Amino acid sequence: MAQESTMLSLGTALPQFSLTNVVSGNTVLSTDFSQKPLLVMFICRHCPYVKHVQNELAKLGKDYAGKIGIVAISSNDIAAYPEDAPESLKQQSEEVGFSFPYLYDETQEVAKAFTAACTPDLFLFDSDGKLVYRGQLDDSRPDSGIPVTGQDLRAAIDALLSGQPVSPDQKPSLGCGIKWKS
Numbered sequence: 353m354a355q356e357s358t359m360l361s362l363g364t365a366l367p368q369f370s371l372t373n374v375v376s377g378n379t380v381l382s383t384d385f386s387q388k389p390l391l392v393m394f395i396c397r398h399c400p401y402v403k404h405v406q407n408e409l410a411k412l413g414k415d416y417a418g419k420i421g422i423v424a425i426s427s428n429d430i431a432a433y434p435e436d437a438p439e440s441l442k443q444q445s446e447e448v449g450f451s452f453p454y455l456y457d458e459t460q461e462v463a464k465a466f467t468a469a470c471t472p473d474l475f476l477f478d479s480d481g482k483l484v485y486r487g488q489l490d491d492s493r494p495d496s497g498i499p500v501t502g503q504d505l506r507a508a509i510d511a512l513l514s515g516q517p518v519s520p521d522q523k524p525s526l527g528c529g530i531k532w533k534s
Contacts, residue, residue: 354401355529357474358467359486362520366390366481367465371425371455374438375445380453385421387479389512391505394463394473394530396426397444398435401527402471404494406448408502409472412509413451419513420476422452427463428471428531436531463530470527476508476518484512487522 369382382390393409395402413422424445428436438456445454457463466475476485485508492498508518 353529354526355470356524356526357487358469359522359524360467360475360483362483362486364483366392366477366483367462369425369455369457369462369465371457371462372438373453374426374441374456375450375454378453380423380455385423386481389420389479389509390477390481391416391420391422391509392466392475392477393422393424394427394466394468394471394475395424396428396433396436396471396528396531397440398428398433399471399528400494404492405472405489405500405502406444408489408500410449410451412502412505414449416509417451420509423455424450424452425455425457425462425468426471427457427460427468429460429533431533433531460530460533468530470525470529472527473525473530474505476505476512478512484508484518485522486525488525491523493526 430437492500
């Protein structure tokens with residue numbers, strides 16, 4: 353059953369994290385992105401909503417490389433969803449062409465700190481580490497017939513990069529609920 357994002361309050365400070373990149377094996381810290389806007393995307397491999405948008409996420413990574421920091425995080429319970437295990441996430445990253453770190457949140461503490469609820473769940477922070485956008489990529493959903501453009505997220509990133517205010521009119525993301533450990 354589809355679940356909406358929680359819509360964390362705008363202005364919330366970036367939760368701190370230290371997670372392993374499933375592709376490189378390196379540790380990535382939230383502080384690696386200080387003084388730079390940061391997009392944090394909670395995604396996974398098995399979810400049809402993520403599969404529907406993953407090529408656009410890869411395109412975003414390339415289009416905004418060097419302009420903002422971007423990380424993807426998977427927090428799903430891999431005992432129940434082995435397709436979301438780190439090795440499988442690494443394959444997804446390589447197959448789709450993600451140019452950003454893909455992190456694994458084994459304890460699920462990072463997802464809880466962000467109040468992440470679904471995949472995809474997107475959070476954009478300004479260079480001061482304050483939340484300026486949370487919500488959907490765009491209006492497209494699997495089988496909706498609406499093309500995936502990333503327009504909602506792209507508008508927020510473009511406004512942030514041009515020094516303009518990000519519109520507070522933001523729609524929640526919709527996707528598979530995060531698979532919490534019991």
